[in-house]
Amino acid sequence: MNLNLQNWLQCELESLKHNNLYKTPKILESPADGSVTMNGKKVINLSSNNYLGLANHPEVREAAIESIEKWGVGAGAVRWIGGTMDIHDSLEQEIASWKSVEDVLVFTSGFTSNSGCIPAVLTKNDVVISDELNHASIIDGVRLSSAKYKKSDGYVYRHADMDHLEEILKKCEHFEKRMIITDGVFSMDGDIAPLPQIVELAEKYDAFVMVDDAHASGVLGKHGSGTTSHFNLYGRVDIQLGTLSKALGVVGGYIAGSENLKKWLINRGRPYLFSTAHPPMVAGALIKCLEIMQRDNSLINRLWDNAKYWKDSLQSAGFDTMGSETPITPVYVGDEGKAAEMEKMLWDEGVFALSIIYPTVALGKARIRTMPNATHTIDELDRALVAFKKVRDKLGKF
Numbered sequence: 001m002n003l004n005l006q007n008w009l010q011c012e013l014e015s016l017k018h019n020n021l022y023k024t025p026k027i028l029e030s031p032a033d034g035s036v037t038m039n040g041k042k043v044i045n046l047s048s049n050n051y052l053g054l055a056n057h058p059e060v061r062e063a064a065i066e067s068i069e070k071w072g073v074g075a076g077a078v079r080w081i082g083g084t085m086d087i088h089d090s091l092e093q094e095i096a097s098w099k100s101v102e103d104v105l106v107f108t109s110g111f112t113s114n115s116g117c118i119p120a121v122l123t124k125n126d127v128v129i130s131d132e133l134n135h136a137s138i139i140d141g142v143r144l145s146s147a148k149y150k151k152s153d154g155y156v157y158r159h160a161d162m163d164h165l166e167e168i169l170k171k172c173e174h175f176e177k178r179m180i181i182t183d184g185v186f187s188m189d190g191d192i193a194p195l196p197q198i199v200e201l202a203e204k205y206d207a208f209v210m211v212d213d214a215h216a217s218g219v220l221g222k223h224g225s226g227t228t229s230h231f232n233l234y235g236r237v238d239i240q241l242g243t244l245s246k247a248l249g250v251v252g253g254y255i256a257g258s259e260n261l262k263k264w265l266i267n268r269g270r271p272y273l274f275s276t277a278h279p280p281m282v283a284g285a286l287i288k289c290l291e292i293m294q295r296d297n298s299l300i301n302r303l304w305d306n307a308k309y310w311k312d313s314l315q316s317a318g319f320d321t322m323g324s325e326t327p328i329t330p331v332y333v334g335d336e337g338k339a340a341e342m343e344k345m346l347w348d349e350g351v352f353a354l355s356i357i358y359p360t361v362a363l364g365k366a367r368i369r370t371m372p373n374a375t376h377t378i379d380e381l382d383r384a385l386v387a388f389k390k391v392r393d394k395l396g397k398f
């Protein structure tokens with residue numbers, strides 16, 4: 001039977017709307033900041049990954065402009081075909097030094113770092129063992145590989161459950177390579193992966209470890225260099241992924257590890273091989289972000305002070321922050337309809353905080369995900385709390 005594309009799209013969109021899964025982005029009309037103008041309204045923004053406020057930092061803006069003046073606005077080609085400018089190279093050297101690794105390869109996003117690296121390092125004789133709450137970009141990267149990975153085949157471990165991970169590792173000795181992959185900080189719950197135990201199990205069962213530090217970069221460890229530093233596991237995590245688009249404020253992703261890993265990905269990482277290099281101003285701005293982060297810890301300290309203040313305030317007011325250990329602070333609601341309603345009511349009270357519902361999280365575990373960052377003032381956080389309490393009083397207890 002032939003399906004008309006437009007009819008099919010119409011039906012699918014209706015179905016999304018019917019199931020409360022339809023998304024329409026709100027439009028930011030001001031730079032990323034603690035308070036922003038969005039869809040014509042001034043709101044406190046609790047949904048930004050701009051953890052350190054670098055996205056609109058005056059020195060970073062200046063560095064981006066200087067880069068445009070020196071190198072123009074485009075690289076003109078894929079990295080290996082002549083699109084690698086010396087400023088791209090300098091950025092990789094700066095990241096490698098910050099992460100204390102041999103070498104780094106930058107991709108155009110965190111998402112493409114996963115889809116570039118994971119399939120490149122695995123063959124059909126290998127297995128990937130994943131935490132059940134890993135990010136969508138890890139899942140897609142794993143799906144692109146020819147390794148075994150499926151939950152239905154028993155290769156996905158219950159969230160942070162080290163006994164379950166060990167049980168799976170015991171069954172995987174016949175594979176050529178075993179890769180354990182985990183988020184460093186889980187993006188919907190804000191908890192930190194038990195990396196020391198993961199590394200120990202990997203060493204015991206001759207597996208290797210890849211950690212996705214998208215939400216740990218700029219947040220955890222020495223000068224925000226991630227979970228490997230946070231847990232002092234230098235040299236024991238084989239592949240570290242980070243994004244340059246959250247705490248680092250611009251855009252991009254990287255794979256950090258050995259010199260040979262970089263050489264291999266230059267030859268086999270498909271998004272690197274077949275997609276144009278970042279504009280040089282991205283690299284210039286990022287080099288400045290790394291300098292600011294390593295100059296002193298003031299932005300990281302401010303991020304953590306605000307995160308503690310916000311979490312303590314919510315908890316004192318009786319909200320459940322679901323055991324979050326990092327600035328990602330979910331506010332548990334449970335019911336999907338109530339969470340969607342709460343998001344709308346918070347918006348009316350001048351707070352932008354997104355509801356996260358199934359299928360992003362399990363059914364019945366809907367939440368409002370809040371992300372205090374270094375740009376928020378105490379006054380903004382206090383006003384946001386007043387809005388949360390007011391909305392809860394209207395909605396009834398959850």
Ligand SMILES: Cc1ncc(COP(=O)(O)O)c(C=O)c1O
Pocket residue numbers: 109110111112135137138183187212214215243244245246251252253
């Ligand atoms: C754990 C994790 N990995 C990767 C990504 C993708 O990063 P980027 O936005 O740089 O593509 C995200 C983004 O939300 C993430 O949360």
